[in-house]
Amino acid sequence: MQNAKIHKNHFYVSAPLKNGIGRYVCQLQRVTLKFCKTRGDSKGIRDFIESYLVDYAKSNPGVVVYLKPRRHRPAMLTMEFLNGERHELSCCQFDGFTVGQFLNLYTKCSGRQESRLINVQYTNHPSIQGPWTPWTNRNPEMAVADLIHDKKWREMYNKAPSATEMVLEMFKQQQISNQIQIEEKQAE
């Protein structure tokens, strides 16, 4: 596998093709048991074939079981899935029961490749009220607010006098002081 693909092999929890929501379809298509009739490695798989295999086949009618006795070859289990994936498991030195356990495991697998679970939690709708934006807690009146002339906003945001007001104030004071000077001169 390419190095780049290793880090892209991840998934959120999901059922492939929504399997199980309606009818559940077993994703395991066929199972091939390859073994040797005499080799010691295959003892477990031979035990499995004698004791457990028929029960397994009866309880999983959707799975086709093939047996491949091959002289002097190691014991192998080949699983093929409905999506075309194939998984091979070496059963050398396995116990008969262990072979059955692995077979049960693969019966419940989807054919998806082994991948890393990103998170157990997943949702398509993380927010009901709408996620936070910079305008969530802002007053929409601010869009048309006159911060200079409107008294309501002046009290809240803009208490200091504007330059125009300061100049007007200075002019008034000047007028008053001029008036006072005139009156003082007249008094004299």
Place this chain on the structure above:
Amino acid sequence: MVFLSVMRQVGFRFTGTHRGPDKFWRRRRFFKMTAHFVGRKRNCFRIAIKYVHRAMVFATKDRKLRKETVRDLWETRLEGACMEHNFTRKLLMDSLSRHNVLLNRKSLSNLAIWEPRTFQSLMNIAWVTAAQERIRGADGLGPAPKNVFVPQIEDEVD
């Protein structure tokens, strides 16, 4: 061959004898971890091995650090969310715990991001509680929000 011992001493490079298992697979184990590196450290083994070892050491150490960093992030987010309403995170946590609302920093910061109105309601409850119980720091905040019903906290009977 007569001089086998000499040839073995000279080493693999000059004789071409195969010493052990195929080194391609041993090196591939490390190259799997260098896919996101830049430059020669991604593809040249003797350079990559140093950086892979360091990366693994960082990963080990930072497992603890990640928990601290993420906790700090939650606290910063909560502080920001509270500041929008002129409240403080400490008062929020304190007041909510007095009502046995045991939401942790993670849950609260998630609410602040994804359910801002719910977060505001929780904060209002905390504010009114802080004003009623006269918790330190509640004085300088300004008037508590109106139309918020908060049940009285009963003192524990010893």
